[in-house]
Amino acid sequence: MEPVLSRFGEQVAGARAAGRKLVIRGGGTRLFYGEPLPEDDSFEWLDLSAYRGVVAYEPSELVLTARAGTPLAEIEALLDREGQMLAFEPPRFGAGDTLGGCIATGLAGPRRLAAGPVSDYVLGTRLMRGDGEVMHFGGEVMKNVAGYDLSRLLVGSLGVLGPVLEVSLKVMPKPRSEVTLVLALDEAEALRRCVQWRSQPIPVSATAWLPDGSGGQLSVRLSGNASAVREGVEKLGGGVLDAATACAFWLGLRDQTHDFFNQRPLWRVTLPPGAPSLGIGRELHEWQGCLRWLTGMHAPDALRAKVRKLGGWASRYRHDGTSDASPVFHPPAPAVIRVQQRLKQQLDPDGVFSPHRLYPDF
Amino acid sequence: MKSGVALEAATAQAAKAPVTPDFAGFLAAIGRALPSACILARAEQTRAYECDGLTMYREQPPVVVLPEDETQLIAVLNACRAHHVPVVPRGAGTSLSGGATPHPQGVVIGVAKFNRILKLDPERAIAVVQPGVRNLAISEAAAPHGLYYAPDPSSQIACSIGGNVAENAGGVHCLKYGLTVHNVLGLRVVTGAGEVVELGGEAPDAPGLNLLQLCVGSEGMLGMVTEVTVKLLPRPELARVVMASFASVERAGEAVTRIIAAGVIPAGLELMDQRAVKLVEPFVQAGYDLDAAAILLCESDGTTEEVCEEIGRVEALMATAGATRVQVSASEAERLRFWAGRKAAFAAAGRISPDYYCMDGTIPRRHLARVLGAFEEMEATYGLACSNVFHAGDGNLHPLILFDANQPGEVERAQAFGAAILELCVEVGGTITGEHGVGIEKINEMCVQFTRAELDAFAAVKRAFDPQGLLNPLKVIPTLARCAEYGKQHVHRGELPFPDIPRF
Numbered sequence: 001m002e003p004v005l006s007r008f009g010e011q012v013a014g015a016r017a018a019g020r021k022l023v024i025r026g027g028g029t030r031l032f033y034g035e036p037l038p039e040d041d042s043f044e045w046l047d048l049s050a051y052r053g054v055v056a057y058e059p060s061e062l063v064l065t066a067r068a069g070t071p072l073a074e075i076e077a078l079l080d081r082e083g084q085m086l087a088f089e090p091p092r093f094g095a096g097d098t099l100g101g102c103i104a105t106g107l108a109g110p111r112r113l114a115a116g117p118v119s120d121y122v123l124g125t126r127l128m129r130g131d132g133e134v135m136h137f138g139g140e141v142m143k144n145v146a147g148y149d150l151s152r153l154l155v156g157s158l159g160v161l162g163p164v165l166e167v168s169l170k171v172m173p174k175p176r177s178e179v180t181l182v183l184a185l186d187e188a189e190a191l192r193r194c195v196q197w198r199s200q201p202i203p204v205s206a207t208a209w210l211p212d213g214s215g216g217q218l219s220v221r222l223s224g225n226a227s228a229v230r231e232g233v234e235k236l237g238g239g240v241l242d243a244a245t246a247c248a249f250w251l252g253l254r255d256q257t258h259d260f261f262n263q264r265p266l267w268r269v270t271l272p273p274g275a276p277s278l279g280i281g282r283e284l285h286e287w288q289g290c291l292r293w294l295t296g297m298h299a300p301d302a303l304r305a306k307v308r309k310l311g312g313w314a315s316r317y318r319h320d321g322t323s324d325a326s327p328v329f330h331p332p333a334p335a336v337i338r339v340q341q342r343l344k345q346q347l348d349p350d351g352v353f354s355p356h357r358l359y360p361d362f
Numbered sequence: 363m364k365s366g367v368a369l370e371a372a373t374a375q376a377a378k379a380p381v382t383p384d385f386a387g388f389l390a391a392i393g394r395a396l397p398s399a400c401i402l403a404r405a406e407q408t409r410a411y412e413c414d415g416l417t418m419y420r421e422q423p424p425v426v427v428l429p430e431d432e433t434q435l436i437a438v439l440n441a442c443r444a445h446h447v448p449v450v451p452r453g454a455g456t457s458l459s460g461g462a463t464p465h466p467q468g469v470v471i472g473v474a475k476f477n478r479i480l481k482l483d484p485e486r487a488i489a490v491v492q493p494g495v496r497n498l499a500i501s502e503a504a505a506p507h508g509l510y511y512a513p514d515p516s517s518q519i520a521c522s523i524g525g526n527v528a529e530n531a532g533g534v535h536c537l538k539y540g541l542t543v544h545n546v547l548g549l550r551v552v553t554g555a556g557e558v559v560e561l562g563g564e565a566p567d568a569p570g571l572n573l574l575q576l577c578v579g580s581e582g583m584l585g586m587v588t589e590v591t592v593k594l595l596p597r598p599e600l601a602r603v604v605m606a607s608f609a610s611v612e613r614a615g616e617a618v619t620r621i622i623a624a625g626v627i628p629a630g631l632e633l634m635d636q637r638a639v640k641l642v643e644p645f646v647q648a649g650y651d652l653d654a655a656a657i658l659l660c661e662s663d664g665t666t667e668e669v670c671e672e673i674g675r676v677e678a679l680m681a682t683a684g685a686t687r688v689q690v691s692a693s694e695a696e697r698l699r700f701w702a703g704r705k706a707a708f709a710a711a712g713r714i715s716p717d718y719y720c721m722d723g724t725i726p727r728r729h730l731a732r733v734l735g736a737f738e739e740m741e742a743t744y745g746l747a748c749s750n751v752f753h754a755g756d757g758n759l760h761p762l763i764l765f766d767a768n769q770p771g772e773v774e775r776a777q778a779f780g781a782a783i784l785e786l787c788v789e790v791g792g793t794i795t796g797e798h799g800v801g802i803e804k805i806n807e808m809c810v811q812f813t814r815a816e817l818d819a820f821a822a823v824k825r826a827f828d829p830q831g832l833l834n835p836l837k838v839i840p841t842l843a844r845c846a847e848y849g850k851q852h853v854h855r856g857e858l859p860f861p862d863i864p865r866f
Contacts, residue, residue, distance in 0.1 A: 142756035173625030272564030
């Protein structure tokens, strides 16, 4: 075993033997996400940032394998040189952003609805269990149904099932052509159009709607072969944004540096396609209306009840500086929580890893 | 928590010793809950369920139950738990890995009566269907709206969406459009512990652990699906296919590499070796080049303009990769003819050989030439012929081993040949199953691909969903003893196995 893995193994096994808890971290840029960490010294850090580097990259097989501590910037620069990309467009919250953090949080960017979630691109993982032993699930091939898909289970698990040490990802070619259109539309009309495009062959790769004085503005990014994008531009109409401005705009959304994201508290609401306006305060829409960023003080239970009725979920995304007794994530149905709790008990029987990060009670 | 304690007790009990099924009690319980027409217990009724698409393994089930709705299904599963009766879930029975092979002391629960499309929302491009709905029936229902359901396993006219979910079924278009796991948005599942859970849903990013994608491909071992929410896609305006011949398998592999490296993700990318071509051409008369060492089929779909742009690019790439002949389908009829041979490969095998064994492994594509070369050597070792069709874009191989079950020893030789193929796939960094599942067929090879710790993690997941271990027992996850026994046999790899020692 590599020396750095042996060190992790010793720390993990030691913590388990002593009954200590470990919270896993890489660059520390995404610790805001999830239940707040305790302010006492009831846990110790398992810092994976030293375990870094791209292990394998085969552009013609569309597969990249890297260690958890590898900076996302390094991975995306490498892909860019081969004309490839991470299709889920992960946000970057700082220079320290790592692949491990990206997988643990499972957060995807503007391309999410067109490309699918982060988990759709995870082909294999290495996971350390409580006695320090390393397990390998999935692999480096696109199609693999041997055993249960633990790799996809680990995406978004916030470390509660153990540290993900290495990840194999499916990567995609960058689109040959990309154009951003801007349409002046109010919220209802923007939502209506976004839904219509679902059943049409228009290569929409991202949308964003923001309110303004006269109603609102819908930005639509089209990506694909030059001819498909050209046809899409003709069908959609609107003004074409110049490439540099468009690039900066989508980066601002991806990395959440757009002014909208500075507001607190910031709620992250996901809804089925075609869900109507929530009508409760200032909203920023992405993902063809399926992601709504919401600001303002809302009573968590009432907001969640409203959102659930529409088939969606509401989480308190940015909660720093606000105090609230309600859970950060929208609590799933009791039966679903029970299964998740049993899964946690089975895979981390001693409760070593990242307790309470996903749910306050386990 | 009361239920937690009960579950722990049940788990401990299951771990100690398997409890003998109380069949009489079970039959009485389901007799009270279900109409008698839903319970098949006479030998002539249960005969049809003795195997799935992997006909090598047969076991006539003592009873088959066909519940009509979720309430009845829950009643049957409750009775199974109360009376310790193992359950084998079954969709359309087209599994190629024995996933629906019955348990000698268990009940087969078929979802044939869960055959309704509950919702088809053309505007939002979403459908909610029951698990017994056939894969193709979803696309047929969506067709009037210009939509379809993308995954198209070759059994799509017969296979059920519930079975597709259990196996994470693929198809020839999955490089571009993904597998079942990429096209299912939500599941309603009755877990082995008896809970009804809604996983995923129409809204993206359901909170908590990703149970949805964990359940896809879990081979009926975690729960039984009662509803599937799928996304539909706009049907492409046009599809055209480029057919290219190559003087060697390496050259064809190189062409695939160039196509993908050039940033093209074809709708389909299939390779047939010369044996497969010679097997199918007399049968379908597709006009395949019989002199080619390998043929590549590369499909492009989308809007008319988009397809023309991409086809031009692919033609040029094929030529620079050394294709000896390149043809582009000029009409829909010609496109279908080019595909006919690939789609008929299994039927053609059945025509010239009394039996065939379809394997399913995935390899990193760079090892293609080495792997196919090794298969040729294995043909000599096992004294059986093998032809190859290959989902070239994603590295998924389907070697077809031809044999005659009536010849003494040939079944065993075919199985040993198959096992050797899968072990080679693992050796080069691939997997023992790309899309057919483990079932009972590949349970020994699981010992080759996974360590004990990894198999223990699978068992832990199973316990979380199915504490009593009643759903599809004895499949997918081999026991320690089984791996130890297989390990012994493993030492003799390369020799002809002793036909008098049954492997199963």
